[in-house]
Amino acid sequence: MEGSPVAENEKTNVNERKKIFVAGATGSTGKRIVEQLLAKGFAVKAGVLDLDKAKTSLSENPALQIVKADVTEGPTKLAEAIGDDAEAVICATGFRPSWDLLAPWKVSLSCGSGMVEFLIYA
Ligand SMILES: NC(=O)c1ccc[n+]([C@@H]2O[C@H](COP(=O)([O-])OP(=O)(O)OC[C@H]3O[C@@H](n4cnc5c(N)ncnc54)[C@H](OP(=O)(O)O)[C@@H]3O)[C@@H](O)[C@H]2O)c1
Numbered sequence: 001m002e003g004s005p006v007a008e009n010e011k012t013n014v015n016e017r018k019k020i021f022v023a024g025a026t027g028s029t030g031k032r033i034v035e036q037l038l039a040k041g042f043a044v045k046a047g048v049l050d051l052d053k054a055k056t057s058l059s060e061n062p063a064l065q066i067v068k069a070d071v072t073e074g075p076t077k078l079a080e081a082i083g084d085d086a087e088a089v090i091c092a093t094g095f096r097p098s099w100d101l102l103a104p105w106k107v108s109l110s111c112g113s114g115m116v117e118f119l120i121y122a
Pocket of ligand 1: 023024025026027028029030047048049050053069070071072091092093094095096107108122
């Protein structure tokens with residue numbers, strides 16, 4: 001109906017929305033990014049380390065898909081997780097403390113570089 005306050009995310013069918021892959025979606029930054037993308041009418045594929053944690057920390061939404069994605073597991077696995085329908089990847093990963101001195105580098109830079117046209121770092 002003309003002039004009715006229909007929210008942007010209700011205008012398009014879930015399957016017609018542009019999909020964004022968010023790595024590190026359970027983190028404090030990632031969660032906010034996911035919420036904002038859904039509110040703006042995007043579909044979101046949330047890449048997470050822990051599916052159970054994601055189910056409790058991300059709210060249910062028909063436009064939200066949750067997949068396991070460890071960005072340090074290599075490009076093949078990460079590409080499988082991202083899939084072929086994501087318009088962009090947003091990297092909101094942050095490393096966990098570990099003995100691996102390269103962990104911060106791996107977690108930040110393995111985030112889909114070279115796999116997608118648009119790669120955005122939080
Ligand atoms: N531009 C800005 O203004 C701004 C502001 C704040 C933060 N940031 C950046 O955003 C990033 C995240 O910060 P944050 O404070 O949100 O950190 P955080 O709360 O610790 O979240 C980090 C996220 O990364 C996930 N993660 C860790 N290792 C991973 C791996 N190997 N593969 C996939 N996911 C992995 C964590 O999963 P688990 O929850 O399962 O551990 C968690 O979801 C950092 O790079 C930070 O510099 C930018």
